[in-house]
Amino acid sequence: MSNNSETIKSEPVKIKREQIREAVVEIVSDSGEGAQKCGQSLGTISAKMGNGVWTVEIIPAEIRPPARSKAGASGIRVRMGSKKVTNMGDHADMVVALNEQVLYGRIDQNAYKPGTYLLIENKWATDTEESNAAYTESIQKFKALGYIIHEIPMEKECLKHVSDPRKGKNMWVLGLLCNIYDRDLNIAAAQVKAIFSKKSDDIIQSNIDLLHAGYAYANDNLPMHFTIASKVSKEDFVVMNGNEAVSLGVMAAGIEVCSMYPITPATSASHAMAEKMESAGGLIHQAEDEIAAIGFAIGASYAGQTAVTITSGPGIALKTEFIGLAVMAEVPLVIVDVQRGGPSTGLPTKVEQGDLLAVLYGAAGDAPKIVLAPSTIEECFHYIILARKLAESFRTPVFVLTDANLATGVQPFPRPKIKSAWFPDPIDQSKWEEGVKAYDWDPKTGLSKRPIPGQKGGMYTLTGLAHDEESHVAYDPSINQRAAESRSRKLAALHKTLKEPKILGDKSGDLLLVGWGSTRGAIEEAVERARERGAKVSSLHLHFLSPMEPGLKSIFKNFKKVMTVEINYSDTIGNSLITEENRRYAQLAWYLRAQTLTDIDCFSNVYGQPLSPIQILEMLEKKLDLTLTE
Amino acid sequence: MISLQPDFCDIEIPEKEHYSIEDYSSSKARWCSGCGAHTILHSVQKLCTDEQLPPEKTVFVSGIGCSSRFPHYMKTYGFHGLHGRAFPVASGIKFRRPDLHVFVITGDGDCCSIGAGHWVHAIRYNMKMVVLLFDNSIYGLTKKQTSPTSPLGTHTNTHPTGSVLPPINPIQSTLGLANVSFVAQTVDWKPAHLNATLKKAYDHPGLAFVRIVQRCPIWMRENYEPTVKDPDAITVLNHENGIVLEENALKKFRHIQEHDPSNLVKAREVAELVKTTTPIGLFYQNKEAIRYDEYGAHNLGVPVEDRINAINSLMDKYAI
Numbered sequence A: 001m002s003n004n005s006e007t008i009k010s011e012p013v014k015i016k017r018e019q020i021r022e023a024v025v026e027i028v029s030d031s032g033e034g035a036q037k038c039g040q041s042l043g044t045i046s047a048k049m050g051n052g053v054w055t056v057e058i059i060p061a062e063i064r065p066p067a068r069s070k071a072g073a074s075g076i077r078v079r080m081g082s083k084k085v086t087n088m089g090d091h092a093d094m095v096v097a098l099n100e101q102v103l104y105g106r107i108d109q110n111a112y113k114p115g116t117y118l119l120i121e122n123k124w125a126t127d128t129e130e131s132n133a134a135y136t137e138s139i140q141k142f143k144a145l146g147y148i149i150h151e152i153p154m155e156k157e158c159l160k161h162v163s164d165p166r167k168g169k170n171m172w173v174l175g176l177l178c179n180i181y182d183r184d185l186n187i188a189a190a191q192v193k194a195i196f197s198k199k200s201d202d203i204i205q206s207n208i209d210l211l212h213a214g215y216a217y218a219n220d221n222l223p224m225h226f227t228i229a230s231k232v233s234k235e236d237f238v239v240m241n242g243n244e245a246v247s248l249g250v251m252a253a254g255i256e257v258c259s260m261y262p263i264t265p266a267t268s269a270s271h272a273m274a275e276k277m278e279s280a281g282g283l284i285h286q287a288e289d290e291i292a293a294i295g296f297a298i299g300a301s302y303a304g305q306t307a308v309t310i311t312s313g314p315g316i317a318l319k320t321e322f323i324g325l326a327v328m329a330e331v332p333l334v335i336v337d338v339q340r341g342g343p344s345t346g347l348p349t350k351v352e353q354g355d356l357l358a359v360l361y362g363a364a365g366d367a368p369k370i371v372l373a374p375s376t377i378e379e380c381f382h383y384i385i386l387a388r389k390l391a392e393s394f395r396t397p398v399f400v401l402t403d404a405n406l407a408t409g410v411q412p413f414p415r416p417k418i419k420s421a422w423f424p425d426p427i428d429q430s431k432w433e434e435g436v437k438a439y440d441w442d443p444k445t446g447l448s449k450r451p452i453p454g455q456k457g458g459m460y461t462l463t464g465l466a467h468d469e470e471s472h473v474a475y476d477p478s479i480n481q482r483a484a485e486s487r488s489r490k491l492a493a494l495h496k497t498l499k500e501p502k503i504l505g506d507k508s509g510d511l512l513l514v515g516w517g518s519t520r521g522a523i524e525e526a527v528e529r530a531r532e533r534g535a536k537v538s539s540l541h542l543h544f545l546s547p548m549e550p551g552l553k554s555i556f557k558n559f560k561k562v563m564t565v566e567i568n569y570s571d572t573i574g575n576s577l578i579t580e581e582n583r584r585y586a587q588l589a590w591y592l593r594a595q596t597l598t599d600i601d602c603f604s605n606v607y608g609q610p611l612s613p614i615q616i617l618e619m620l621e622k623k624l625d626l627t628l629t630e
Numbered sequence B: 001m002i003s004l005q006p007d008f009c010d011i012e013i014p015e016k017e018h019y020s021i022e023d024y025s026s027s028k029a030r031w032c033s034g035c036g037a038h039t040i041l042h043s044v045q046k047l048c049t050d051e052q053l054p055p056e057k058t059v060f061v062s063g064i065g066c067s068s069r070f071p072h073y074m075k076t077y078g079f080h081g082l083h084g085r086a087f088p089v090a091s092g093i094k095f096r097r098p099d100l101h102v103f104v105i106t107g108d109g110d111c112c113s114i115g116a117g118h119w120v121h122a123i124r125y126n127m128k129m130v131v132l133l134f135d136n137s138i139y140g141l142t143k144k145q146t147s148p149t150s151p152l153g154t155h156t157n158t159h160p161t162g163s164v165l166p167p168i169n170p171i172q173s174t175l176g177l178a179n180v181s182f183v184a185q186t187v188d189w190k191p192a193h194l195n196a197t198l199k200k201a202y203d204h205p206g207l208a209f210v211r212i213v214q215r216c217p218i219w220m221r222e223n224y225e226p227t228v229k230d231p232d233a234i235t236v237l238n239h240e241n242g243i244v245l246e247e248n249a250l251k252k253f254r255h256i257q258e259h260d261p262s263n264l265v266k267a268r269e270v271a272e273l274v275k276t277t278t279p280i281g282l283f284y285q286n287k288e289a290i291r292y293d294e295y296g297a298h299n300l301g302v303p304v305e306d307r308i309n310a311i312n313s314l315m316d317k318y319a320i
């Protein structure tokens, strides 16, 4: 980067910088003001400098909420640190607000703490009489809450460089933040260039000017300046969100058919691959609805190309009958569920881990299937490759459960080296071995080889009706029992190959936290911080939910208490109506209680927000009766 | 194996196989005696024999219903799936397998009620496949409930005093759908016409939608008997580009109407005849309609290196 032609115009006045380990920065605005682009760029610049990064989008529920409204906060949070960062962190340290009203929503969500810097666009102080009054009142309120306020003439400063300040203010803010946090201005300029690579040279130049202007403004006018140590890795890294990782995973798994129907927050997983899917030998089928999407995928899989369907909770509800068919008729299939708040349309843009039980048990009858839950962006990529292999080896649908937090969270990870071994073999069109039945269930493992249309001698009629080994409709009831056993055995066979989950912390203690999916970063950080303060707490994170990872019961026995930490609904003990008998548990807790006969507690909620370490620490303080937070 | 130009290529001459009708018949069909499905099954098996379709390259996809048991009685590949969902499955099969001959078997409840959404879109996808709508105007398997094609006033178990809504006309509806490319109607009890219709449908380069008026002797005897017995009940749509019957066969029909199947507006008019007679023949055909299966097959077999390159070039976008 040092040989970049874009050099800093004038060496800024030397300033003193405070060394910090990490920072949580938010940029909030009305939607459409480019806050997310600004934050993503800050994240990418930091990742390029070798910092750990996690970014999470702040999304209003409506596409276009009224401008300058309390509920309208749209934007992004960027957490950057000298070490690897795995979650969104606790409270923000620094917030840039393009209007002051949107801050209210974030304050309600407990996103800030006394001492948080609020850098607020001050044009509203003089805009109209009405805005002026609201602005002044808000500034006073924020001061009273202990935030450190800097009123900044962002628009006025931008107007020195561009005629329409709505275009480009975000790059000025990026410059401002780059100065505050000592970001490499050459890397930043290269990033701005990359963003506008399809635009004219004039546009690129004016945005770079804005970047420099914001940088200089912070240098000359703001008192707080920090630096975060970083180390550039020799390894190649990529930085992306979980949906993009799923998308690349689909392609790298050699999956040629992605059959979907648009639904937030899953859709962008299909957008991300759209540009290259065709040249990567595959196609996206946008079906007429979710039922058709999975039916189409099952058709493609039946004909020899294991397909993927990507959706969210309401889509899973519609697909349920077909999922049952895929289990019953043993059709390999990858189903990605990017979970959002439910039930019903729920919280379309917000996170929840609410589909676990629906996915495990949602079908009519017993429908055992494989369920995986990646816990990092990197795993979102690799688990799709794993899922296709498992689907084919075990002749069954495989679920990959992600959620809105993974879908939009951005994190750098080592660039995967795509291997041809990840791709499926060409469709088997050899002659089917004579005498082998369409479901030649191995009595021990339930596994069988699958005939594919085109294979001579393999002809059979797949059916969702109970069937025997030859796929003939079962008129004898004993066949159904045998077939159900065979399908169930496959999970037992896979279970046998799995390893015990790793424990973070000691193998025994006062409390074991158990999580799954996107909460891993927050749980593990909370556990590490609690352990530093002497708490005898450990955690483990499950990646296989069906079949369950082995050894859990004996692991649990070594802890005084076991509790799951999840983002879904559970009754909290304390309400006078809630008793041990009627308490409704968080979903993993429910499942683990049944599987392990252990009295497992749970901590969960449905605010629609990712969990932060501090929330978990505060819960631990109460459970363990210790002081774990400042 | 014989070698032509040994250092250039080997040509393997496959054993010549001939398929007879038995090669397409599996277990004995379990439909009621007198059910129209039996004759359709026979006619389909005849088509497979005439066309010498390799059984391993032929797939029958169905939904749920009496009619949807069909694939079990063929000795080909089959997919007896969910009620109303044969279309998406068949489309998924055909999407990346241009080498497979795909047939869809569906009932009037299956296609025109629970699967109606998929019907609309399957017509629009226009993938090369033959769709046989077994229309007995009743729910057979679940025992005589009103179907969307039951004539107004049909006595059923859900409407014992007579059904209360006018029926869907599947021909008319299909002719109204975007990208429709082949719509024909026949009856199960006129084998010559049935065979000729299936052949025409099989040859069509796109989705051939064939409604077969089907007898249900158990639940709908009084509805069909008059039509089956009355020599005036049927009107044949005749045209050199339509379903062409041999002169002798054509002579057996009393009512013949000329209809040019290239004329969509006229086809919709002719479809209205359903109210007064049973028109059989080709209503409409357009061999040029856009085909989604051609899109599906356009990038098959991209070499692995190229695929990896494409993925890497996308990955570059995220590289830091």
Ligand SMILES: Cc1ncc(C[n+]2csc(CCOP(=O)(O)OP(=O)(O)O)c2C)c(N)n1
Binding pocket: B064, B065, B066, B067, B068, B083, B106, B107, B108, B109, B110, B111, B134, B136, B138, B139, B140, B141, B142, B147
């Ligand atoms: C989701 C679902 N709903 C309902 C049924 C029950 N069911 C099976 S077949 C059928 C109707 C069959 O009628 P039709 O499609 O006309 O076929 P036919 O039996 O007359 O050939 C119904 C309602 C089912 N199998 N699945």
